[in-house]
Amino acid sequence: EVQLVESGGGLVQPGGSLRLSCAASGFTFSDHYMDWVRQAPGKGLEWVGRTRNKANSYTTEYAASVKGRFTISRDDSKNSLYLQMNSLKTEDTAVYYCHAGPDDYWGQGTLVTVSS
Amino acid sequence: DIQMTQSPSSLSASVGDRVTITCQASQDISNYLNWYQQKPGKAPKLLIYDASNLETGVPSRFSGSGSGTDFTFTISSLQPEDIATYYCQQYDNLLTFGQGTRLEIK
Numbered sequence: 001e002v003q004l005v006e007s008g009g010g011l012v013q014p015g016g017s018l019r020l021s022c023a024a025s026g027f028t029f030s031d032h033y034m035d036w037v038r039q040a041p042g043k044g045l046e047w048v049g050r051t052r053n054k055a056n057s058y059t060t061e062y063a064a065s066v067k068g069r070f071t072i073s074r075d076d077s078k079n080s081l082y083l084q085m086n087s088l089k090t091e092d093t094a095v096y097y098c099h100a101g102p103d104d105y106w107g108q109g110t111l112v113t114v115s116s
Numbered sequence: 117d118i119q120m121t122q123s124p125s126s127l128s129a130s131v132g133d134r135v136t137i138t139c140q141a142s143q144d145i146s147n148y149l150n151w152y153q154q155k156p157g158k159a160p161k162l163l164i165y166d167a168s169n170l171e172t173g174v175p176s177r178f179s180g181s182g183s184g185t186d187f188t189f190t191i192s193s194l195q196p197e198d199i200a201t202y203y204c205q206q207y208d209n210l211l212t213f214g215q216g217t218r219l220e221i222k
Binding site: 037061064101102104106107108109 | 154
């Protein structure tokens with residue numbers, strides 16, 4: 001059974017940092033590109049960024065709204081994806097989902113709340 | 117960046133009605149388009165991939181069409197369990213989602 005399990009969400013103050021993790025199982029993690037997608041409360045889905053697989057040199061891409069503040073990484077030996085979030089803003093408050101492509105696997109999401 | 121314009125933003129229909137949602141891409145994306153259903157507190161669920169292909173296990177009342185820049189998603193006969201928010205998504209270049217269509221029962 002395919003599973004993506006996010007963790008690491010919580011309450012953080014503006015300007016703070018948080019690291020999200022996504023543990024994958026049930027599929028060949030190393031073959032897939034991996035995305036982070038977020039959803040602010042009551043809002044739509046927003047793509048955050050991507051890390052490609054080894055065959056594509058693990059290159060990363062980011063949405064303009066997070067570029068320079070967020071960093072995506074992966075550890076294929078641990079079947080894990082990470083999102084390091086720095087300089088957090090109140091508008092980063094959202095449920096963060098990990099997504100595996102192109103097979104379209106989704107995690108259940110983890111809530112990040114940025115508030116003082 | 118590719119922009120996706122989805123309409124309407126909300127829709128109220130009766131059980132049994134035919135429901136149509138449209139999505140327009142800011143540039144040609146061929147057929148690299150998905151349609152998702154999302155219910156509160158849940159991750160998006162893929163219904164249609166490659167613009168017109170029904171995902172395994174999805175009821176046949178759901179369908180999609182289009183290519184290039186203009187796409188349509190249809191529910192042929194609305195059921196109570198279809199109440200959800202629907203999103204289009206392009207994957208020709210990274211990912212971009214439409215704004216979503218909130219579907220309610222009249």
